[in-house]
Amino acid sequence: RMSCRASAATTTCSSLVQADWLHGHLSDEDLIILDATQRLDREQNTASPDAEAFLACRIPGARYVDVGGRLSEPGLRNARGDLLHNMRPAAGALAAELASLLGVRAEAAHLVLYSSRHVMWATRLWWL
Numbered sequence: 001r002m003s004c005r006a007s008a009a010t011t012t013c014s015s016l017v018q019a020d021w022l023h024g025h026l027s028d029e030d031l032i033i034l035d036a037t038q039r040l041d042r043e044q045n046t047a048s049p050d051a052e053a054f055l056a057c058r059i060p061g062a063r064y065v066d067v068g069g070r071l072s073e074p075g076l077r078n079a080r081g082d083l084l085h086n087m088r089p090a091a092g093a094l095a096a097e098l099a100s101l102l103g104v105r106a107e108a109a110h111l112v113l114y115s116s117r118h119v120m121w122a123t124r125l126w127w128l
Helices: 021-023 050-056 091-100 121-128
Strands: 003-006 011-014 032-033 038-041 046-049 109-113
Touching: 109 121
Parallel strands: 032 109
Antiparallel strands: 003 011, 038 046
16 A cells, blocks of 8 residues: 655655654554565576575564565576576465465555665565
8 A cells, every 4th residue: 555644735645655654653463564685696696585684684573585586486597598587486476475474465554675785675576
């Protein structure tokens, strides 16, 4: 859902939330927070979980999601036979992973995604 703020003249809605809003809603039962922090190996063009960063500076209540591993389709190759990394998983596999391992459910009012190192991992998860 979008986060909306109303003033006397306008209502502004955004899919982004501010840190103060998140802090005030950390105990909400319909809030799910996912940390998508990954470590990127630029030479191999692969991503791996960055559990150390998650444990060191996670948002309270956040769940860790391995975007480069569990939410990527392994073993795909291009026409030349080169291995393709970090490819989008099938819709069914993505839905099953989000629901069973991460507890993401359709009725959740807010799903907050973040990455503590590179914003590309949170935006990739949003895109998926």
